[in-house]
Amino acid sequence: MNFNRRLFLGTGVAAATTLAAPNVFAAGHGKPRVVVVGGGAGGATAARYIAKDSKGAIDVTLIEPSRMYYTCFFSNLYLGGIKTIDDLGHSYGTMAAGGVNVVHDWAVGVDRDAKTVSLAGGGSVTYDKLILSPGIDFVDGAVEGWDLSSQNAMPHAYKGGSQTELLKSQIAAMPQGGTFAMVAPPNPYRCPPGPYERVSMVAHYLKANNPTAKIIVADPKPKFSKQGLFQEGWANHYDGMIDWIGDDFGGGNVSVDPDAMTVTIDGDVTKVDVCNVIPAMKAGRIAELAGVTDGNWAPVNAADMSTKADADVYVLGDASQQGDMPKSGFSANSQAKVCANAVRGALTGSKVFPAKFSNTCWSLIDTNDGVKVGATYEATDEKISKVDGFISQTGETAEMRKATYEESEGWYAGITADMFG
Amino acid sequence: MRSHFQLVLALVASLAASAGWSETLGDPVKGAKVFKKCQSCHQVGEGAKNRVGPHLNGIFGSKAGSDPTAKYSKGLIRAGDDGLVWTHETLDAFIENPKALVSKTRMSFRGIKGADDRLDLLAYLRGFSDEPSNIPEAEPTAQGNYHNLDPAILAIVGDSEYGEYLASECMTCHQTSGANDGIPGINGWPTEDFVVAMHAYKQKLRPHPVMQMMAGRLSDEEIAALAAYFKDLE
Helix, strand or coil: CHHHHHHHHHHHHHHHHHHCCCCCCCCCCCCCEEEEECCCCCHHHHHHHHHHHHCCCCEEEEECCCCEEECCCCHHHHHCCCCCHHHHEEEHHHCHHHCEEEECCCEEEEECCCCEEEECCCCEEECCEEEECCCEEECCCCCECCCHHHCCCCCCCCCCCHHHHHHHHHHHCCCCCCEEEEECCCCCCECCCHHHHHHHHHHHHHHHHCCCCEEEEECCCCCCCCHHHHHHHHHHHCCCCEEEECHHHCCCCEEEECCCCEEEECCEEEECCEEEECCCEEECHHHHHCCCCECCEEEECCCCCEECCCCCEEECHHHEECECCCECHHHHHHHHHHHHHHHHHHHHCCCCCCCEEEEEEEEEEECCEEEEEEEEEEECCCCEEEEEEEECCCCCCHHHHHHHHHHHHHHHHHHHHHHHC | CHHHHHHHHHHHHHHHHHHCHHHCCCCHHHHHHHHHHCCCCCCCCCCCCCCCCCCCCCCCCCECCCCCCCCCCHHHHHHHHCCCECCHHHHHHHHHCHHHHCCCCCCCCCCCCCHHHHHHHHHHHHCCCCCCCCCCCCCCCCCCCCCCCCHHHHCCCCCHHHHHHHHHHHCCCCCCCCCCECECCCCCCCHHHHHHHHHHHHCCCCCCHHHHHHHHCCCHHHHHHHHHHHHCCC
């Protein structure tokens, strides 16, 4: 029954948009213009899909400061020595062939009345529809003793690229029997299983290279994503190496001293060799500058990812506050396709189909020991709402875990091809 | 014993290659009649139990002699330990002449000599195993689409434009290039295979949890739309 209703709604939307003459929304100039800020899993996907599906009818500009995109997803596998940094890098050179103009610059402001985005290098670009996919920034003062100026001494490594490489080199330089500390973030944050996959991959590296080293995790949360699976895996593969201190044991009462390289957990001071501080997160700054955030995130409408603040400004991925989906590359990619379909429909009168979302997060615990969690979602009036889901089980066979890992590699190849062509 | 078994397997493999069985489709309705020859010892379908011989649900893809509640000869158990898995090719060889494939098997049956009868029988049995159609992730054991789908579902003509939009969700994992690493390519699937496979996931007959979830919320029209889109994708 449900699908009939949704199908009917979809057809209704399609009929409504077909009535509007194409291109009427291109305010006073030739082709309608879409500007996308941020070339990650949300932005790159949206830009490519709009350009591809409109077949040149929409002018698509992607504003992205980097020449190469280093994925945050799979970066833990680089820390574990299973992937190289080159495996994670993807060039924007392929975007032009997909019909996307790429401007390598920082977007530093949005004038929503004039419909322009100003650039750090000077000048501005105009838009009919603006898609912001800026990822995350960190909340000031979230971890006592840490601010962005401490990110070399105590890396977050929660944006792909140089921070990931820095953390890797610090782990490699640890003395035998040294201590790796992580300050885990509070909800909501990018990639819920990410910190715990990272702990697994750091343990994987240390087990081979520094087997007497210790890992301590200070966590402000009483529980975390895939906890049963991770803790089973830690006991099986890294027995005695990992000490996870949840909120029940003072894990949330934490401060750091980047000069002294100490971590204080519930009053206990520990000298550490590496400290990975992953602070509380908020939407990437451009969303705030555009005035579409409310608190730390940008509230959006589930049907098309348009912001509650402005129907011509959309926010995708981690920066959005959409409902039940986790903040992940998979989610951003999924939201981008719904958004691209809606934006194209609004600008050219093409058919708009009902929103469907999905997400799967794979995590690697040790070589060939992969686990996953996933769900499907639909748009309701209030939010993106979960429909159905699954999670890997404890005690699965080695063959199934290996197949799950191989599947995650297939997904990595799939999503990066989907983003960059 | 072991070398003899391996020789037979090699023979089976070369026969399979030369005969081009994967191109030939059996008729499951005729196969149901052929199965009467087997019924005195084997059951198949809902509620099937082990009798003189093991029940045959889920036989495709299973290791020979692997049901702990069934009675097997030592020869069959050893063949399983040596790597005998029931595929279309191995089952065909076994049914043609049981003792040629597994010496001293308890299956005292002279075999079915007619190749067409065996094809029909296997098409029938195939419907009681997890993967009822020929898909890239499975061994190429499936011969035809024996299934319980309402013909009205198969008759739905999909809207390929809607399919293209829905397919964008598939493309996060299944690559448009049709590449096949870790996750199979699904470009160019025949419509019926696609529809049967998706409904098998939806009914949780096929085992993969991600696909059960993805297919589980697709309507019959949406599955038809996806099938219409992927059929022509190269």
